[in-house]
Amino acid sequence: MKKNWWKILSIVLLTYAVLGGLLLEVPRLNIVNETIRALYFHVPMWFAMVPMFAISMVYAILYLRKLSHHSDIYSVEFANMGLVLGILGIITGMIWANYTWGTPWHGDPKQNGAAISLLVYSAYFVLRGSVQNDEQRARLSAVYNIFAFVAMVPLIFIIPRMTSSMHPGSGGNPGFNMYDLDSKMRMVFYPAVVGWNLLSVWIATVRIRLRIASEKLADQNL
Amino acid sequence: MNRLFTFLSLIFIPGLLMAQEAEMADTMRSNGKIYAVVAIILVILFGLFGYLVMLDRKVSKIEKKVKV
Numbered sequence: 001m002k003k004n005w006w007k008i009l010s011i012v013l014l015t016y017a018v019l020g021g022l023l024l025e026v027p028r029l030n031i032v033n034e035t036i037r038a039l040y041f042h043v044p045m046w047f048a049m050v051p052m053f054a055i056s057m058v059y060a061i062l063y064l065r066k067l068s069h070h071s072d073i074y075s076v077e078f079a080n081m082g083l084v085l086g087i088l089g090i091i092t093g094m095i096w097a098n099y100t101w102g103t104p105w106h107g108d109p110k111q112n113g114a115a116i117s118l119l120v121y122s123a124y125f126v127l128r129g130s131v132q133n134d135e136q137r138a139r140l141s142a143v144y145n146i147f148a149f150v151a152m153v154p155l156i157f158i159i160p161r162m163t164s165s166m167h168p169g170s171g172g173n174p175g176f177n178m179y180d181l182d183s184k185m186r187m188v189f190y191p192a193v194v195g196w197n198l199l200s201v202w203i204a205t206v207r208i209r210l211r212i213a214s215e216k217l218a219d220q221n222l
Numbered sequence: 223m224n225r226l227f228t229f230l231s232l233i234f235i236p237g238l239l240m241a242q243e244a245e246m247a248d249t250m251r252s253n254g255k256i257y258a259v260v261a262i263i264l265v266i267l268f269g270l271f272g273y274l275v276m277l278d279r280k281v282s283k284i285e286k287k288v289k290v
Binding site for chain 2: 007011014015018019022023028029030031032033034202203206209210213214216217220
């Protein structure tokens, strides 16, 4: 129980995010109207995806340094979790864009950049699936993982800010100015981000533990 | 008189429209139907949390069995 305090914290924070996100006051703005509350759910997907991909890259580097099989498992499962969050982020973004921009796919630099980086990460799993030898697969995909993370940074954080974009936090603006996020919204938004990050780590670690245990079981049966 | 009224309304109506607040789901909040939405989302969320906790325990049991 003592080791699992962060799992309880994630449940508490996400419950608060739903309650606060739906019931607390939000700024009354034209065009977005009540959909401004989607910020509490759509943006945390991306704010959890990037740390998951970062953890995945750290384990990829660790794998290349020590060539330990466990680092490879950690790297894959965190990349898996990041991809799930990214797909959820892009779907929720399309639903939101349909109401505020008038079309689900606007071809906005931020949207395109996010889609390309998800494709780059999808190729990571294609690469893993196409190599038979365990060690070769781990080594190749670890190198590709580092490339995928480095490619994601300009696609999501730099290019959308250099061009004009309808997405908030783009087009030369810093991420959060007073129009994007007022202090009342931060009170719900930041706990939601922390909660989703903890939940993602939780899901990823359950999958990692299951993989390690089942490999051990297979070894014992040999 | 009529012309004056038209003139005044032309000046003031856009101002009144600008002052009007953005439309929000205030009716849904005032009659409490929002709580049904909150309850439904929380039930789904807690169902998934419960499922994850059970999965976590199952993996712990397997780990004990194979002594990871």
